[in-house]
Amino acid sequence: MSDSQQKCVVIGASHAGVNLAFALRKEGWEGQIILYDADPELPYHRPPLSKTYLTNEEGMSATPLKSLESYERDNILLKLGVKVALVNAEEKEIVLEDSSVQAYDKLVLATGARPIVPPIPGLANVKNVFPLRTVADVEGIRNALGDNPNKSVVVIGGGYIGLEIAASLNKLGSKVTVLEREERILARVTAPEMSDFFHQLHVENDVEVLTGKNVTSVATENAKNNVVCSDGSTYPADIIIIGVGIHINTELAEQAGLTIENGIKVDATARTSDKDIYAIGDCTFHHNPHYDRYVRLESVQNAVDQAKVAAATICGKQVIYDAIPWFWSDQYDVKLQIVGLSESYDNIVIRKEKKDQPCFSIWYFSGDELLSVDAINNAKAYVVGTKFIKTNQSIDKVKLADNAVEFKPNNLIFKSNND
């Protein structure tokens, strides 16, 4: 078969799938590229959905990842609003919902994740309940707000997405309450100091943030909903937003008999246990060489970088996935940038800059090894941290904590007394 007759089929046209398609062309793939997604929207950026999508005056529509014209120009076939029902790895074909069949030479699973909707009694009967993953979800929120955004909103879950949408709805004029089950918000992902900072930030902006709140039911009476917690407290809600995490879409991979652990397991080239099937993005469980462990990440960085590696591999190049993860979150006027993975840290250093605006960074270490940095309104800390993590260079913690020491990598390198 000539190269131009080869078919690469991609399931999932979001950050991972779309970047893979364009990267394939860049790497010289001459065959067909067919992208499927159940979502009918032209593939779009997800991060703005909880941040600026609702509050942007001009932006009534999602930010497309690529223009329609770009797909045409690169001869990428976009099949939107089409759900893939089955992968038949033996026959190397996929089956669509309408039972039609599409053969592939290479298959890429970029199926991502869907929001968890917890089985809270009463929740299913409530009209204005929204998870937050798609344009349709946010449009649902917009419609529920209607002409009068001055509504009571309860956000279940104080993770990044829940907090971001809380900030957005607050800006629009809603009265927002965030209910978090843990003793602090962002408990899984940041140090207590950072949780405190964001907690304060929301309180200052008149968003109620309540921790240790385990939602047990939703009671609806005369079209009024009350969110009920295990301690007996209740919160009225015109709108309920669910931000309690995601469930990764591994069903197709399971049917295809691929190895699945905490996600679809892939090697350093994003290949699954089937040599002609790759998996990229949120749905993967992959090895991170820098931290030398398997991880599952929910980030644009991971989706894009894995897409590039998979595309190069499919085109016969020798590359491996070796990226330092990064992430961001925007709430009110505060910008958080994260580099690295803080999990398993055992000590931190906090550096505060001399500024009127909050401007500080939390540095996570395991012993003396820098694992990760959370930077608040402080791109410099993010950049310096990235450099130290990448080079594995030891950092002088005393100088780091001292904001009189100018923030430059060279000033912060650890020199032992013997040097």
Added chain:
Amino acid sequence: MAKITFITSDDETIVVEGTSGSVMELAVEHNVKGIDGDCGGVCSCATCHVHVKPEDMTKTGPASEIETDMLELDDNADEYSRLCCQIEISDAIDGVELTVAK
């Protein structure tokens, strides 16, 4: 309305016109190679790096503090570097020439 010229790393010249939004969005809309805009334009990814033609710097203005910091991640950055998601399209930047960073 602003007419903007992009020069890609393949030496392709793309001239486009825009009225609003950021230069990054305009570049993505017109499939300008090398402008990825992975973070959607919030100055978090540095995948929208361009070099402004020196004489056009007065029109675009210099990089802001956060841009300058983020650009430090890129060895190719110089005094004419900007992250073009931070350049708003307006009449003021009509005619500028931007070279997409490698």
